[in-house]
Amino acid sequence: MQTIENLNARYAIAHHLSFKESDGLIVAEIDNAHATASICLQGAHLMTWTPKGQQPVIWLSPAAKLAPGKSIRGGVPVCWPWFGPHPTQASFPGHGFARTVMWEVIGAKALKDGGTWLAFRLVPTDATRAQWPHPCELVLQVVVGNTLDMDLGTLNTGSESITIGDALHTYFEVSDLREVAIHGLDGAPYIDKVDNGAQKQQAGPVSIYQEVDRIYFNTGHDCVIEDPAWKRRIRIAKLGSRSTVVWNPWIEKANKMGDLGENGYLNMVCVESTNAADDVVTIAPQQEHHLWVRYSVEALS
Ligand code: TA6
Numbered sequence: 001m002q003t004i005e006n007l008n009a010r011y012a013i014a015h016h017l018s019f020k021e022s023d024g025l026i027v028a029e030i031d032n033a034h035a036t037a038s039i040c041l042q043g044a045h046l047m048t049w050t051p052k053g054q055q056p057v058i059w060l061s062p063a064a065k066l067a068p069g070k071s072i073r074g075g076v077p078v079c080w081p082w083f084g085p086h087p088t089q090a091s092f093p094g095h096g097f098a099r100t101v102m103w104e105v106i107g108a109k110a111l112k113d114g115g116t117w118l119a120f121r122l123v124p125t126d127a128t129r130a131q132w133p134h135p136c137e138l139v140l141q142v143v144v145g146n147t148l149d150m151d152l153g154t155l156n157t158g159s160e161s162i163t164i165g166d167a168l169h170t171y172f173e174v175s176d177l178r179e180v181a182i183h184g185l186d187g188a189p190y191i192d193k194v195d196n197g198a199q200k201q202q203a204g205p206v207s208i209y210q211e212v213d214r215i216y217f218n219t220g221h222d223c224v225i226e227d228p229a230w231k232r233r234i235r236i237a238k239l240g241s242r243s244t245v246v247w248n249p250w251i252e253k254a255n256k257m258g259d260l261g262e263n264g265y266l267n268m269v270c271v272e273s274t275n276a277a278d279d280v281v282t283i284a285p286q287q288e289h290h291l292w293v294r295y296s297v298e299a300l301s
Contacts (some may be wrong), residue, residue, distance in 0.1 A: 002041070002104050011108040016116045023066035033114030034146040040072060043099040044120035044140040047075040049148045054297060055230055057148070059173035059268040062261035071099045073259040074171045074268070078140060078152060081132050083165035083276040092131050095169065098122055098138060115145030134162045147296040156283040163282045166291055167245065167274035175229035177248060177266050182206040184223035185244065190216040191277060208269065211250035215276050219244040223271050231300045236271055239292040243279040245272035
């Protein structure tokens, strides 16, 4: 079992990385030349990333609760090994168990360019094996720099193929969602989950003025969140993901959820790099699949 003491003894890096306790959970705190960030070992859940001199790029709810076995509202929840409800077992947790179980740190280093690299591995337990009885290894690598890079790697260590769904269910911070446009999905077919799963096609950028919960398909290219009030674009580049989920609960659902904070729904939008719905991934024995993203910020004049 990793403790704060042995994590700091083994992995702390002066001017880069230390481990702290927060509400009973262990959090890696990164503060380097480019950015600050925090990652909770439960779920390998990146909670914050703020490039120096910028508004936060990743949104963490002001009402987020850190508690053992509970998913944190905001940040980058890791959804794995399925996305959304389990296809056959209604009692299994939505979006899989990876976001609520313990991960261990397996590496950390300071990079020559001033960034910080960390790697985490999910720690399987009897409870996870009961829900996912397939031998495999899940590793999340994170590079905190002037971009935020995340690589979720699934290695099939067994002798049979496995099929997974996964997602980096990222909450991005925006000035006011009503003023924001999401580019990169024009023409993409999507399932509209707030319209009984109706199949539709996106025309132009996505603007949000009400609850939105959509799975877009054939979306391998970049998405860009354009935020004129903060004079910035957040660019989302990805590999190993052919679907994209856009989600905001809007006011009524947000109030029922209870952990989004007052008017929090206006300051966030989830643009999730996924393998969702029919866009699942089959991994042959001894092969691996990587879901990789790079988040960056561009000035908008
Ligand atoms: O990815 C969109 C979504 O699946 C929505 O349907 C909504 O429920 C959201 O994720 C949050 O899910 P959570 O389980 O974190 O409350």
